[in-house]
Amino acid sequence: MASTTHQPKTGVLIVNLGTPDNPKTPAVRRYLREFLMDGRVIDIPYIPRFLLVNGIISTFRAPKSAKEYQKLWTEEGSPIKIYGFEVEKLLQEALGDNFIVSLGMRYQNPSVQVALDRLKNKGLERIIVIPLFPQYASATSGSVHQKVMELVKKWQIVPDIHFVQSFFDYPEFVHAFAEIGKKYLKEAEYDHVLFSYHGLPERQIRKGDHTGSCLKEAAANPYLEGQANCCATLHSHNRGCYRAQCFATTRLLAQALELKDDQVTTCFQSRLGRDPWLKPYTEDTIKELAQKGKKRVLAFSPAFVADCLETTIEVGEEYKEVFEEAGGEHWQLVESLNSNPLWIGCLKAIVLQNAQLQPKVLESRSTTVEE
Incomplete structure (x- = not known):
């Protein structure tokens, strides 16, 4: 007899920092402006931040950064975006049909707005937000959390949302x-x-x-x-x-x-x-x-x-x-995790734990914490 247990549909929003759309100076300048105008990244009042970013940093740093991005760029584009889409695909396959995985970039494209739109109106019971930063910082994970809250608060029906703060000790x-x-x-x-x-x-x-x-x-x-x-x-x-x-x-x-x-x-x-x-x-x-x-x-x-x-x-x-x-x-x-199968397994474990589909491994995560 088939089981009648209801399996909640869960959205998984994975968010990395971002990248320019191309390695040319105008695109790099757009990226720097969006990135550095974030009040959690440069945490000074708006007016001096605006003058600093738009008058000095983006003006003089963008051409230099563009040359560095040109060294990094591949035929397929920016590595952080290439690996991001690979992880999105592989994690979706690993989690199965009861989950919807969506990739967003905090700055530039695909934006967090676009990533959340893929999850909107799907009848989700919960969304698990995973900023792809192992250690928590206000300028990274905190900024992702804030952006998600700013966007989701406009939804007519807001599902249960769980934010993953860090995962360095998984x-x-x-x-x-x-x-x-x-x-x-x-x-x-x-x-x-x-x-x-x-x-x-x-x-x-x-x-x-x-x-x-x-x-x-x-x-x-x-x-x-x-x-x-x-x-x-x-x-x-x-x-x-x-x-x-x-x-x-x-x-x-x-x-x-x-x-x-x-x-x-x-x-x-x-x-x-x-x-x-x-x-x-x-x-x-x-x-x-x-x-x-x-x-x-x-x-x-x-x-x-x-x-x-x-x-x-x-x-x-x-x-x-x-x-x-x-x-x-x-x-x-030592290269980063990129789309390594062990990294996909790690993300799957993070999702399942935060979806409350498997017991939290308290013993493993408490080894570095002293009261």
């Missing part, structure tokens, strides 16, 4: 990234393993701190050890802190890769402007490693799930030059 995520890295560690020996995360202004981290203790040690030792101490463990007070989550990601990956503490370093890239950003800075760290005699370095970018300008060009090429100029001999970037 066992499937750690396993997927570690397995990609292991092939390089098996092929050759490395003197050090670097984990480079996208940077943020320190003020954004402090804004999200309800305890008043975030980065306090930085006043005594602003370069490395003082700041590292406040993120040495992940606990109830810093659980939502981007920097603390990045250090926790490194610890989880180092454990999966069977690396010792003195074999790994966590650092932060892509700083912009004169205000202090999260430290230690990747470029400074690379130079120090070379000066200390580290000749072979393996580099991870665990804040990105798809290869893009910040991984392929910045970490893979620009930092390689910095390392070699400082005396290093071999620099190897």
